[in-house]
Amino acid sequence: MEILGIDIGASGIKGAVVDVEQGVLTSGRYRLPTPQPSVPEDVGDVVGQVTRHFGWQGPIGCTFPAIIRDGVAYNAANVDESWVGTNGQKLFQRKTGCPVLLLNDADAAGIAEMEFGAGRGHDGVVFVLTLGTGIGSAIFVNRQLLPNAELGHLEIRGKDAEWRASTYARERKKLSYEEWAKALNEFLERLEFLFSPDLFILGGGISRKHDKFLHLLHTSRAQILPAQFFNQAGIVGAAMAAKALVLELFGNG
Ligand code: BGC
DSSP, X not given: OEEEEEEEOSSEEEEEEEETXXXXXXXXXXXXXXXXXXXXXXXXXXXXXXHHHTTOOSOEEEEESSOEETTEEOOOSSSOGGGTTOBXXXXXXXXXXXXXXXXEHHHHHHHHHHHHSTTTTOOSEEEEEEESSSEEXXXXXXXXXXXXXXXXXXXXXXXXXXXXXXXXXXXXXXXXXXXXXXXXXXXXXXXXXXXXXXXXXXXXXGGGGGGGTGGGOOOSSOEEEEOSSGGGHHHHHHHHHTHHHHHHHHOOO
């Protein structure tokens, strides 16, 4: 089954057609910049453009970098404030003319990693953390997702963890990998104390360069693995999540 996956980030909106049974892209990726300011109508127009690029008329799975419940955004850390209370799912349905399932970006990335990536075969408590403009988090307990965890906003010495340890923080503060790893270790240590996870999977675009920093990270017990989908996890996981939509619309037959 093929579904269009769209991943909305603070700087780019990317799409690709995904074979959701295999967890692979069956088209090239198409990326447009996220409009600034990233107000809902303008973001919706770009989602429409990405959809039309593929000539797509089927179901769409779409990520968004915020808490998403029943299609509605409940916070807006790295997107325009006017998203709070907006039903993005309905908006994108209107802009694309297609059925859309909207979910948190890190939850989507986690779904892809657990099924086809670094989380394959891992039960217990698994945290998928996406390092980018913010820090996204997806928690799995025996492979079941606890949606909308916002661990990137856990306060560390008076500031959100993502302000200190995201990829954006590394760039903004011009940190070496050693310095950045220190901030990330502080975050991982806190998470380990609070939740005792068995495994951390570190994703986001920077996971492609994991050889530069993974050896600098340490936990007392939890294993740490790099994500396998790098920054494609959102596209793949969003499409996988939208499988539910297809079953709802067309049933099993
Ligand atoms: C948002 C999360 C999102 C993460 C990664 C955070 O600032 O609050 O919802 O998953 O950034 O984009």
